Amino acid sequence: MGRDVIVACDFASAEDVFKFLDKFEGRKPFVKIGMELFYAEGPEIVREIKRRGHKIFLDLKLHDIPNTVKKSMAVLSRLDVDMTNLHAGGTVRMMEAALEGLTRPDGTRPILIAVTQLTSTDQESMENDLLIREPIDKVVMHYAANAKRAGLDGVVCSPLEAGKVHDVCGDGFVTVTPGVRFADGDIGDQKRVMTPAEAKKIGSDYIVVGRPITAAADPVAAYERCVAEFVD
């Protein structure tokens, strides 16, 4: 699986996302569509971006009973996305059902990755709200191992966890890492960040980059800089 830069298209409308993508002219970045844009515009936004020739990571983080997740994944698979995700907290059986639903009649399927614990969940909220009393890094690695056991392709994790995930789950297990910032850029609300070059060194397979590209004065140049640091 080749390294790539995924641009988080966190826009509120189709109009805004197309205005942004039009700037790239010949280039076709891999784009992430999240809940906000998907819920605002529906599946047609996925079809339209796909028609324009982009690969798509549909970030909807499914978590429900196995049968519902299986059927929903079949719908997402028919949308021809390249990557999608779910919460590992839905159990191994839910993840197995998701894979079944995602697999097309010809045996192909999008890459399926798991969210372990959200980075907005800390040790205190995990213990108090979820009654999980193990250290959070142990929980994250356990969920990653469950995802691997269920047959998933990888996990979303911080770039700081990517090396450990590969140690536990193998080098072939994909790590998709947000929290990327340029060395001379604003970190904004991200707490633990890495540059694209550092993420490459530590072994991330995909970096998800939003505002350093979408809010840049020259988004195409910012994207090219990410590619130069991370992929080339």
Ligand code: C5P
């Ligand atoms: O703008 P920025 O580069 O911070 O965007 C990062 C993207 O990755 C956003 O779409 C954000 O929701 C997502 N993400 C994240 N941290 C996580 C999981 C997802 O920043 N732990």
